Amino acid sequence: MNVERRRPVPASLAGVTTSRRGQSPAAFDAPVKVAVDGLNFYYGTKRALDGISIQIRSNLVTALIGPSGCGKSTFLRTLNRMNDIIPDTRVEGTVLIDDQSIYESRVDVVQLRRRVGMVFQKSNPFPKSIFENVAYGLRINGLVKTRAELEGRVEESLQQAAIWEEVKDRLQESALALSGGQQQRLCIARALAIRPEILLMDEPASALDPIATQRIEELIYELKKKYTIVIVTHNMQQAARVSDQTAFFWLGRLVEFDRTDKIFTAPAEKLTEDYVTGRCG
Amino acid sequence: MSTRTLEWIVERVLLLCALLSVLTTAGIIGVLAVETFAFLRVVPVLDFLTGTEWTPLFSSQKFGVLPLIAGTMLVSAIAMVVALPMGLLSAVYLSEYAPNNLRRVVKPILEILAGVPTVVYGYFALTFVTPMLQQVFPTLSGFNALSPGLVMGLMIMPLVSSLSEDAMQAVPRGLREGSYALGATRMQTALKVVVPAAFSGITAAFILAVSRAIGETMIVAIAAGQQPRLTGNPFVPIETMTAYIVQVSLGDTPQGTIEYRTIFAVGMLLFVMTFGLNLISTWLRERFREEYA
Numbered sequence A: 001m002n003v004e005r006r007r008p009v010p011a012s013l014a015g016v017t018t019s020r021r022g023q024s025p026a027a028f029d030a031p032v033k034v035a036v037d038g039l040n041f042y043y044g045t046k047r048a049l050d051g052i053s054i055q056i057r058s059n060l061v062t063a064l065i066g067p068s069g070c071g072k073s074t075f076l077r078t079l080n081r082m083n084d085i086i087p088d089t090r091v092e093g094t095v096l097i098d099d100q101s102i103y104e105s106r107v108d109v110v111q112l113r114r115r116v117g118m119v120f121q122k123s124n125p126f127p128k129s130i131f132e133n134v135a136y137g138l139r140i141n142g143l144v145k146t147r148a149e150l151e152g153r154v155e156e157s158l159q160q161a162a163i164w165e166e167v168k169d170r171l172q173e174s175a176l177a178l179s180g181g182q183q184q185r186l187c188i189a190r191a192l193a194i195r196p197e198i199l200l201m202d203e204p205a206s207a208l209d210p211i212a213t214q215r216i217e218e219l220i221y222e223l224k225k226k227y228t229i230v231i232v233t234h235n236m237q238q239a240a241r242v243s244d245q246t247a248f249f250w251l252g253r254l255v256e257f258d259r260t261d262k263i264f265t266a267p268a269e270k271l272t273e274d275y276v277t278g279r280c281g
Numbered sequence B: 001m002s003t004r005t006l007e008w009i010v011e012r013v014l015l016l017c018a019l020l021s022v023l024t025t026a027g028i029i030g031v032l033a034v035e036t037f038a039f040l041r042v043v044p045v046l047d048f049l050t051g052t053e054w055t056p057l058f059s060s061q062k063f064g065v066l067p068l069i070a071g072t073m074l075v076s077a078i079a080m081v082v083a084l085p086m087g088l089l090s091a092v093y094l095s096e097y098a099p100n101n102l103r104r105v106v107k108p109i110l111e112i113l114a115g116v117p118t119v120v121y122g123y124f125a126l127t128f129v130t131p132m133l134q135q136v137f138p139t140l141s142g143f144n145a146l147s148p149g150l151v152m153g154l155m156i157m158p159l160v161s162s163l164s165e166d167a168m169q170a171v172p173r174g175l176r177e178g179s180y181a182l183g184a185t186r187m188q189t190a191l192k193v194v195v196p197a198a199f200s201g202i203t204a205a206f207i208l209a210v211s212r213a214i215g216e217t218m219i220v221a222i223a224a225g226q227q228p229r230l231t232g233n234p235f236v237p238i239e240t241m242t243a244y245i246v247q248v249s250l251g252d253t254p255q256g257t258i259e260y261r262t263i264f265a266v267g268m269l270l271f272v273m274t275f276g277l278n279l280i281s282t283w284l285r286e287r288f289r290e291e292y293a
């Protein structure tokens, strides 16, 4: 990647980076959490990812941007092997998490997914009560011993996902009765309850109003102290606001990966600049 | 002839066919109702529904239908003990475990099984299952509730399996992914997320199965005996409502007599029971459709 080749800052983005909420200086030299090398992914014979190599560091927020259909979700789902359950798919290349390959046959997928949590593009609460939605992961993984502990963890997770105040009096009501934005935060709470190390978020705010979106962004900012976060977003301002590093995908390839301020102010590739300034895609 | 005239004729013919089936059903219900009324003018309805002896064909006539209901319930219960768990488990397997191409092969086979004439199952129960069971339970009579119950369970299982599998397939993939993403195994996902999410559809399948068992005729007429008996013992001969109707229909009971009218009264009862169950089942399935529309 050629970071030397500077371009004048596009006017439309001049304000974007300054609007980032006084982020703590990101530790760009943090240890590598996820190391992906030469990753190809196929749906049947259709290649959806083409030679992706990227290193994602601990306690940073990494944004994935790119036009619809470029493979952002597919890439995200290779990190917790969620694509395994789609029939007739194939992976090539290596994905290391904490230096352990996750695609070896001896890897316990259940364990992996417990460490790598995921919030889906389309919110998918279970048709159970609000409480049971969050308790589910704790129960099936046997993470709590007593009822009191369970209730404590459920409350803590709902607090973290900034939804506790809205639901604390109706924990036994069906989760399907919540609004779209509340459902999405419930899904975040559900993912946080089992305390993963890495949190994958696929457009967590795509269906939300600006206020709910802002809450989720604040949440991400809060969460990165504890978690390594990878977030897919179509919203350039959002990527600029919440992320430390940004990866730009195009037709299944990783075009550019760099610090977020670089991507938005001085991208190395013409394609990246055209995309982030809205000239294409 | 112009295409418009042709269209007109086709439309009328189709309408006639539709009307014919509606009219037939209405006619059946009408006859049932008329004959049942005639019957109930002689036998008080309370005696009919609460009497514990059923001997219309003997000289000392008693018209208590409870023994027939008990026979029907006993055989149906045995059938359900077989059909519901096995049907549900095979649905879980087909929907959550089986690879797509296996499912594509197995489902039609299940549906073919459901199409085997029930008389075949009846003789299977009488001439194969009963003797086999007698090896294990020497006290088992040649006619009994156990053997037809078990065979009926096997017969109904594919229905339960197929309908439950449909309900589980209708559960959106996103819910399964949500469960897997939290570190759930396949079994946990199937039993704790998919089955509860498909609950009303599965219940509808179960109710339909019960209604099918209650209405089933050939197996019990052949293998359960013809002795109305108020009992819960599956080893002795009994008689179900359906088997009684067959017995009288095939016998030489003169038309218009009270004995003859019993079959309409029993038929009416049967109709009300299965119709009620089918209504509940349909209602549940509608509800399910709304949940994940």
Ligand SMILES: Nc1ncnc2c1ncn2[C@@H]1O[C@H](COP(=O)(O)OP(=O)(O)OP(=O)(O)O)[C@@H](O)[C@H]1O
Binding pocket: A043, A046, A048, A066, A067, A068, A069, A070, A071, A072, A073, A074, A075, A086, A121
């Ligand atoms: N289950 C699937 N089977 C076959 N092809 C798929 C499947 N899911 C995605 N694809 C294809 O893979 C490519 C990448 O899809 P992906 O969902 O990763 O894109 P995306 O970048 O997340 O898009 P969006 O921004 O619209 O969510 C697309 O061309 C898509 O059609």
Ligand SMILES: [Mg+2]
Binding pocket: A072, A073, A074, A121, A202
């Ligand atoms: Mg996507």
